[in-house]
Amino acid sequence: MDTSAAPGSGVGVAVDLVILTLHEGRLSVALVQRGEEPFAGTWALPGGPVGEHEDLDQSAYRVLENEAMIGEESVHVEQLRTFGAPGRDPRGRVVSVAFMALGADLPAPRRGADVADARWWAVEELAGVELGFDHREVLDCALERARAKLEYSTLAVTFLPAEFTVTQLRGVYEAVWGSGLDAGNFHRKATRTPGFVEELDRFAAPTGGRPARLYRAGTGTTLQPPLLRSGEESA
Amino acid sequence: MDTSAAPGSGVGVAVDLVILTLHEGRLSVALVQRGEEPFAGTWALPGGPVGEHEDLDQSAYRVLENEAMIGEESVHVEQLRTFGAPGRDPRGRVVSVAFMALGADLPAPRRGADVADARWWAVEELAGVELGFDHREVLDCALERARAKLEYSTLAVTFLPAEFTVTQLRGVYEAVWGSGLDAGNFHRKATRTPGFVEELDRFAAPTGGRPARLYRAGTGTTLQPPLLRSGEESA
DNA sequence: GCAATAGTGTCTTTAAGACATTATCTT
DNA sequence: AAGATAATGTCTTAAAGACACTATTGC
Numbered sequence: 001m002d003t004s005a006a007p008g009s010g011v012g013v014a015v016d017l018v019i020l021t022l023h024e025g026r027l028s029v030a031l032v033q034r035g036e037e038p039f040a041g042t043w044a045l046p047g048g049p050v051g052e053h054e055d056l057d058q059s060a061y062r063v064l065e066n067e068a069m070i071g072e073e074s075v076h077v078e079q080l081r082t083f084g085a086p087g088r089d090p091r092g093r094v095v096s097v098a099f100m101a102l103g104a105d106l107p108a109p110r111r112g113a114d115v116a117d118a119r120w121w122a123v124e125e126l127a128g129v130e131l132g133f134d135h136r137e138v139l140d141c142a143l144e145r146a147r148a149k150l151e152y153s154t155l156a157v158t159f160l161p162a163e164f165t166v167t168q169l170r171g172v173y174e175a176v177w178g179s180g181l182d183a184g185n186f187h188r189k190a191t192r193t194p195g196f197v198e199e200l201d202r203f204a205a206p207t208g209g210r211p212a213r214l215y216r217a218g219t220g221t222t223l224q225p226p227l228l229r230s231g232e233e234s235a
Numbered sequence: 236m237d238t239s240a241a242p243g244s245g246v247g248v249a250v251d252l253v254i255l256t257l258h259e260g261r262l263s264v265a266l267v268q269r270g271e272e273p274f275a276g277t278w279a280l281p282g283g284p285v286g287e288h289e290d291l292d293q294s295a296y297r298v299l300e301n302e303a304m305i306g307e308e309s310v311h312v313e314q315l316r317t318f319g320a321p322g323r324d325p326r327g328r329v330v331s332v333a334f335m336a337l338g339a340d341l342p343a344p345r346r347g348a349d350v351a352d353a354r355w356w357a358v359e360e361l362a363g364v365e366l367g368f369d370h371r372e373v374l375d376c377a378l379e380r381a382r383a384k385l386e387y388s389t390l391a392v393t394f395l396p397a398e399f400t401v402t403q404l405r406g407v408y409e410a411v412w413g414s415g416l417d418a419g420n421f422h423r424k425a426t427r428t429p430g431f432v433e434e435l436d437r438f439a440a441p442t443g444g445r446p447a448r449l450y451r452a453g454t455g456t457t458l459q460p461p462l463l464r465s466g467e468e469s470a
Numbered sequence: 471g472c473a474a475t476a477g478t479g480t481c482t483t484t485a486a487g488a489c490a491t492t493a494t495c496t497t
Numbered sequence: 498a499a500g501a502t503a504a505t506g507t508c509t510t511a512a513a514g515a516c517a518c519t520a521t522t523g524c
Contacts, residue, residue, distance in 0.1 A: 011285070013246045013319070013330050050246070052328070056319040082317045082332050084248070084291040093287070095248050095330070097317050167476075185514060187477060209475025210521035225512070228460070402503075420487060422504060427485095444502025445494035460485075 012094040015059045016047035016135065018080065018142035021106040022159050026122040027175045029139060030109040033117040038090045039132030046109065047096065060099040066112065075103040076158040080141055088134045100142045102158045150176055152226040154196050157217040165204050165212035166190050177229045189227055195220020247329040250294045251282035251370065253315065253377035256341040257394050261357040262410045264374060265344040268352040273325045274367030282331065295334040301347065310338040311393040315376055323369045335377045337393045385411055387461040389431050392452040400439050400447035401425050412464045424462055430455020
């Protein structure tokens with residue numbers, strides 16, 4: 001019922017962003033190295049407090065621009081989940097709304113205030129690394145969401161520039177899922193699913209083989225039927 | 236990065252619950268009629284502030300027990316999304332974490348403090364009704380989630396008692412989706428999808444026809460391949 | 471020519487949708 | 498027997514997976 005939610009109870013509200021892109025062909029996440037306690041020296045997700053008169057989405061976009069880098073361009077932003085375990089921030093009670101942002105080969109994250117470093121981490125090489133706060137869980141939540149959404153949505157195109165080839169699109173799936181897909185079957189699925197991609201009359205510069213036709217994102221948002229992951233092993 | 240999230244900024248954190256059940260065969264949501272301003276007299280979702288030392292899930296379960304009714308029994312609770320538009324609560328800044336709860340024919344919601352009334356509303360008959368706060372949007376979000384999840388998960392069984400018939404299970408789908416499904420094809424799908432239901436050796440009391448075999452929930456959580464909604468019109 | 475990459479075609483298998491049919495109960 | 502409800506079977510069609518094949522480039 002939303003009854004007077006304990007105003008002044010000292011609960012802080014923040015956003016944390018899992019910014020994913022394809023960097024050098026690999027699924028990568030933007031992390032910042034903390035310059036101050038707690039977790040000084042460890043890597044964590046970019047984030048920050050929600051402003052007094054900001055909606056949550058606005059906070060996410062602001063962090064995306066300031067704390068990290070980019071304008072809204074063609075970045076897809078969606079809310080993931082909210083994390084609020086009492087002990088998740090040693091400084092006090094902070095409830096954090098996690099967002100996922102997907103974009104085509106984004107610029108390198110920049111170092112903001114009280115940040116020692118900031119860079120792309122390939123998700124693979126992050127396997128053993130410990131992250132600050134509960135950000136490992138947040139990251140896993142985002143990866144699961146992204147992997148699932150590629151199945152039934154056209155979201156993969158947000159990882160690519162405005163014009164792309166089918167092979168590039170397949171590369172997105174392979175990078176995010178970490179598995180190989182049959183080139184022929186994928187081509188059929190991508191080009192024959194209404195609303196997924198739109199054929200252009202131009203071709204990419206050939207790279208030692210037959211030049212690939214260029215496509216742009218279609219108007220559809222869902223893949224019906226979905227494109228299921230069950231392919232072969234990673235090449 | 237979760238930097239000191241403006242402590243003492245006066246942001247309140249609350250939970251709101253969309254509690255769904257099958258009541259008299261119809262998909263229904265528990266609403267409370269507000270007894271005080273703002274929105275006195277209008278219907279809204281049950282909810283309340285997050286306690287100082289509570290995790291968000293705990294708050295949701297507490298509201299489920301106190302403000303509404305039930306023990307945890309076999310209720311499925313999952314986080315939906317967080318709503319934090321600056322003006323959503325006229326009393327001040329309140330960020331609300333919305334949850335969805337699904338359960339088998341739950342008891343009637345009880346009236347808590349500062350609540351004029353509390354009861355089940357069939358989702359259908361709620362079409363024109365205005366709800367308090369942004370709870371219409373929250374409800375729609377939950378319905379969309381529930382409808383989508385029935386496609387690819389075994390969640391439908393949480394609307395049923397421990398033992399049920401295939402016809403009852405089909406009834407869940409028809410009530411949630413608002414459309415009719417072919418009885419024969421549904422039976423095949425339900426019984427032949429591994430992990431969905433487990434056959435028992437007992438039968439339901441016949442109701443003027445061949446007695447229906449009883450099943451219980453299987454151990455699986457996902458339906459592979461999914462059960463897509465595209466059936467006929469509502470009977 | 472050969473290697474490399476892009477794209478198409480074919481065959482098999484899985485599973486959905488549209489039914490018809492059989493089974494088992496109540497009255 | 499008639500009617501009701503449950504369950505199975507059959508046929509057609511859609512679409513995935515495996516993989517062979519053709520097309521178009523650079524060298």
